[in-house]
Amino acid sequence: MSLTVDISTLAPGGVRFAPSPLAELTAMLHVLSEPGHHPPRQDWARSVRAGLDASLAARLSAADCLWRTTRADFLLPPVPAATLAEELDALDRLTDEKFVAGALCLADGADPTRPDGSPLTDPAARERARTLAQADGPRAAAFLDALLADPPAVRGRLRRLWEDCEGAFFAEHWQRVRPALAADARHKTELFRRFGLTGALPAVSACLSLDASGQRIVVDKIYDGTTSARDGLTFVPTAFGHPHVLVVHAAGWQPVVNYPVPEPGLPQPMPLDLTSRRLSALAHPTRLRLAHTLSRGPRTTLELAASWKLTAPEVSRHLAVLKRAGLLRTRRRGRYVLHELDLEATARIGTDLVETMLR
Template sequence: MSVRIDMAGLRPEGVAVVPSPLAELCMALHVLAEPGHHPGLRGWATGVTAGLDPHVADRMCEADFLWRSTYSDVFTPFAGLPGDVLPGGTLAEDLDLLDKLTDEQFVDAALEFTCTLRYDFQAPNFLASREGHARALGVAASRGQRQLRFTQRLLDDPPSVRGWLRRFLEDCEEAFFAGIWDKLRPQLTADARHKTELLRRKGLAEALAAVSPAVRFDEPTGQVVVDKLIEGRIASSGRLLLVPTSLGRPHLNVLHRHGWQPLLHYPVSVPEPVRPASVEELALRMTALSHPVRMRICRHLARSAYTTTELAQAHGMTAPEISRHLSVLKKAGLVTTRRRGRYVQHQLDVAVVARLGSDFLEGVLR
């Protein structure tokens, strides 16, 4: 399985490697929301969380689904703008680019967490489509009251939510991000310079191989192929953005939204050590994970809690079929279940999966 980016008509100057403060702030917020994904950053996350102003912490919880279960494309607005737009050098410049997205683009990207359609297909206009409006609210309701309130407000008054998000991100910069960005920016700039030099001297294939072993350039087909537990495809108009992150490992994010420029958000830090599993755990859990459908279910459940119905829709299967796969995963201790009102949600126990080894964890979180 893979995401494929068709690079027909690629110009040498069409590939750019540029750090983005807004994209890195997204990863910082993700680490704070899901420290279990990043064992090596637990100390940093604990320190930041302990020192947060309660008002900022409360607002962080209002929309954490934008960076906890998905990495909303609102954090990479430069990919949605026409022309050869690059990330800004400062957070303020990136936020100015975010302001240039249309309301339709912003709402579409912000509602990623409610979508069960293919990400690389044309999404309905949530602001104009009654069917899309109802579907977004229905999925948001299954995720909880916070998501429902956010979605209703977003559909009713996009400018208000856009203003709220910008003020919140500016407050995050003041509260904790400015200091860590000053420390990370030299490393990201050096990595971008190195990848740009590889592009110039050795070509796209060598540069992509240096980005990640999971990324390659298939020269006969002219496609960038990213090895992930999802299927996706996008045709580029001769443009590809590579954005390094110091906080992102093990995640390798591929923006392949319909109508946007493709983007790879790749980690530059060294891998974090993971404690190996016992023989008994390994035998039981690897047996449970031997089915490709269960691996794909794990990918969904690693990012957020889902109901059986949502998983059935996402995988094109019946609810009883999904239930049987979930039962196997739960018996192996890989999936937890909780009830929220009338909804029963399932989620991957990332800490348990981490004990299987970093290869599988990186695979489902990639």
């Protein structure tokens, strides 16, 4: 399972690293809507929500389908600007059809299904869009109905909403995080200049890599998808995104990767295949029993075999599975080899699984 970005036809100079005020604003709005996704930001979310006036809070709630479950495509700009006003100006230049298409990721952030035609002109596409919105709840359905009925009016209200957010809380927090985001973008740009994507991608995120051909970027996701970066590829750092790594990959949109910058105390994302191996390793009852014993201290293969009435080869096979999953520490003491459960790695399995699903 993965999302792939075809870079085989990417033009020279088509890769860009830059922070985006609009992307960071809507990352903050997502944290306000779903603080459970972001435990390190929960105190921040409580503080900001407490300072919002009732009218602004209600308007944010009415439109949060654009950033709560996933992120509307137009909220991750392919050409980031220096100010929120400039990026909102660029949004204003989108046609109503393009804007509505970008909003149709209302029901499923994993792989949004878009109607073939425009919901503004095609009745079948309109009905399909409503079905998707209804699956996301009554607020999303009401928002989409209003958008389809009068796109310019809704777009105008959204712009005023984001401008009011800038005055209420965003400007203050953007000034705090912008220098670090700009520095991160400069660092990644320099890595790309010197080493290409081979050197830059691991620094962006552990869940990004090049495939064997070097022609595709593979994003470690729990769903499948493909897109092409023929017209450009933009990487946008975020201070409020962890654990999400968002990728605009819908047809007709330039790919944008929104990645969290490293923070002290926050681990790198765990690869999906390693998380799966760890879950599978501990799902076997015999290995779970061995792990139970090894969690209490180091043991040799023969000691484990005697404890659980197994043969030494049986124990060795099960230990090999645990070791490949990164759950075992092994050291030598004289002529004995001692095995011990890696408690830190084991304790992180639940967190890694949740972060993988949220990624």
